[in-house]
Amino acid sequence: MFIINGFKEAIYLLISLDAELYHVIILSLMVSLTAAALSSIMAVPIGILMGVKEFPLKKVAVRFIYTMMSVPPVIAGLIVFLLISRRGPLGILGLVYTPTAMIIAQTVLIFPIITGLVYNATKEKGETIQNLGKTLGANRRQRLILLVKELRMNILTAIITGYGRGISEVGAVMLVGGNIRGQTRTMTTTIAMLQSMGEYSIAIALGIILLLISFILNSILLYYQQGDYR
Amino acid sequence: MKIKVSGLTKVYNNKQVLNIPKLEIEKGSLLGIIGPNGAGKSTLVKIIGGIETSTSGLVLFDGKPINSNLYQNMTMVFQKPYLLRGSVFYNIAYPLRIRKVEEEEISRRVEKILDEMDLVEIRNQKSWTLSGGEAQKVALARAIIFNPSLLILDEPTANIDPSSIAIMEKIIKKSNQENGTTVIIVTHNLQQANRICKDVGFMYRGELIEIGSKEKVIRNPENVLTRDFIKGEILI
Numbered sequence: 478m479f480i481i482n483g484f485k486e487a488i489y490l491l492i493s494l495d496a497e498l499y500h501v502i503i504l505s506l507m508v509s510l511t512a513a514a515l516s517s518i519m520a521v522p523i524g525i526l527m528g529v530k531e532f533p534l535k536k537v538a539v540r541f542i543y544t545m546m547s548v549p550p551v552i553a554g555l556i557v558f559l560l561i562s563r564r565g566p567l568g569i570l571g572l573v574y575t576p577t578a579m580i581i582a583q584t585v586l587i588f589p590i591i592t593g594l595v596y597n598a599t600k601e602k603g604e605t606i607q608n609l610g611k612t613l614g615a616n617r618r619q620r621l622i623l624l625v626k627e628l629r630m631n632i633l634t635a636i637i638t639g640y641g642r643g644i645s646e647v648g649a650v651m652l653v654g655g656n657i658r659g660q661t662r663t664m665t666t667t668i669a670m671l672q673s674m675g676e677y678s679i680a681i682a683l684g685i686i687l688l689l690i691s692f693i694l695n696s697i698l699l700y701y702q703q704g705d706y707r
Numbered sequence: 708m709k710i711k712v713s714g715l716t717k718v719y720n721n722k723q724v725l726n727i728p729k730l731e732i733e734k735g736s737l738l739g740i741i742g743p744n745g746a747g748k749s750t751l752v753k754i755i756g757g758i759e760t761s762t763s764g765l766v767l768f769d770g771k772p773i774n775s776n777l778y779q780n781m782t783m784v785f786q787k788p789y790l791l792r793g794s795v796f797y798n799i800a801y802p803l804r805i806r807k808v809e810e811e812e813i814s815r816r817v818e819k820i821l822d823e824m825d826l827v828e829i830r831n832q833k834s835w836t837l838s839g840g841e842a843q844k845v846a847l848a849r850a851i852i853f854n855p856s857l858l859i860l861d862e863p864t865a866n867i868d869p870s871s872i873a874i875m876e877k878i879i880k881k882s883n884q885e886n887g888t889t890v891i892i893v894t895h896n897l898q899q900a901n902r903i904c905k906d907v908g909f910m911y912r913g914e915l916i917e918i919g920s921k922e923k924v925i926r927n928p929e930n931v932l933t934r935d936f937i938k939g940e941i942l943i
Contacts, residue, residue: 608758609791612756613782613801614779614780614782616775617775619805623791626791
């Protein structure tokens with residue numbers, strides 16, 4: 478019964494544009510989108526480079542990326558917290574308990590995921606695509622463009638997967654953000670907090686939003702995977 | 708394009724898989740390379756095509772070693788071709804687009820080759836929906852659209868239907884006869900080598916055992932290994 482009441486209240490809060498609720502939603506989206514964007518800018522080129530080039534200690538780098546792909550969010554949060562806390566080496570920047578700290582923590586989390594997935598895709602198809610480009614007369618720049626174009630679905634999948642990890646994690650943003658009302662409270666930290674307080678309506682509302690985001694992202698991915706482009 | 712190979716070797720995992728002291732392919736040749744599995748045929752053409760490096764030796768194209776400009780005039784078609792993510796038209800047009808050909812000219816040339824290769828009906832079809840035979844035809848069309856001086860084909864008609872084979876062989880011969888394209892084709896199909904090639908080379912265990920006109924190599928081979936292969940005896 479409380480679940481049904483919770484659902485009803487959740488729908489009401491969403492329709493009535495509850496300010497606190499929407500602040501939480503917008504902050505979550507902003508933090509995760511920014512972290513995904515920053516991660517992608519670094520991770521996509523690095524993943525492609527790792528996939529096509531040989532370099533010293535490449536095996537070590539690959540193993541490191543694979544390990545970091547499954548690092549628990551709370552560990553990523555802890556690492557970032559230790560660096561940016563007032564007693565840490567970057568404490569002077571005053572980043573702890575700010576959305577910026579949350580972005581940094583999520584970037585640390587998302588970066589290896591995107592790198593690893595892009596690396597895998599490049600490793601699988603990169604040489605074939607490069608050879609094809611060569612045999613059709615493409616120069617180095619054209620081959621690189623061809624590689625990115627051919628791997629675009631894999632890159633998109635990697636970015637969406639990374640973003641999904643960011644928007645759904647609790648541990649990292651809790652540690653570095655502090656879950657401060659009106660400042661660093663995200664959807665996931667709010668859900669965790671409200672559940673422990675026995676207040677379910679907002680938690681359910683946020684849960685609906687998170688599922689909706691996941692649904693929209695996967696729909697976008699499926700749409701492009703079905704190849705509606707030339 | 709004339710090709711000269713000298714002292715070419717390839718070693719994989721301490722095993723020598725290729726040893727070609729000398730090979731000359733004249734400009735405008737249509738050379739078939741035959742031989743059993745593992746003879747080094749694909750390795751040879753991949754080295755000539757520049758997508759694999761040799762352990763030692765030299766390959767010269769019109770007297771020059773391979774360089775980025777040469778790739779503009781040569782191409783390869785593989786047994787399992789990789790088609791770009793896009794339509795048939797997009798795939799075939801790609802080599803012209805990277806050569807900055809005008810769109811109108813691209814359309815004209817692509818439409819012409821679509822017609823010649825019986826691909827008109829599938830011009831807008833996405834590459835990943837094509838059958839094996841269709842994919843091979845598209846790969847060949849893409850390879851010859853820019854009139855290369857050298858065309859290397861690694862078992863391009865393996866596992867495809869006879870009508871598609873006939874169309875592809877016609878286009879290969881036409882490219883050789885009308886444009887003077889030097890063609891090297893690796894094939895397991897002796898009948899195909901007999902149908903379309905002018906010259907044939909037999910490889911076995913990484914070595915070029917015999918090379919000459921098809922009349923000589925296929926019908927009157929001098930070497931006993933060539934003779935056994937032609938007769939259909941398995942060579943390990």
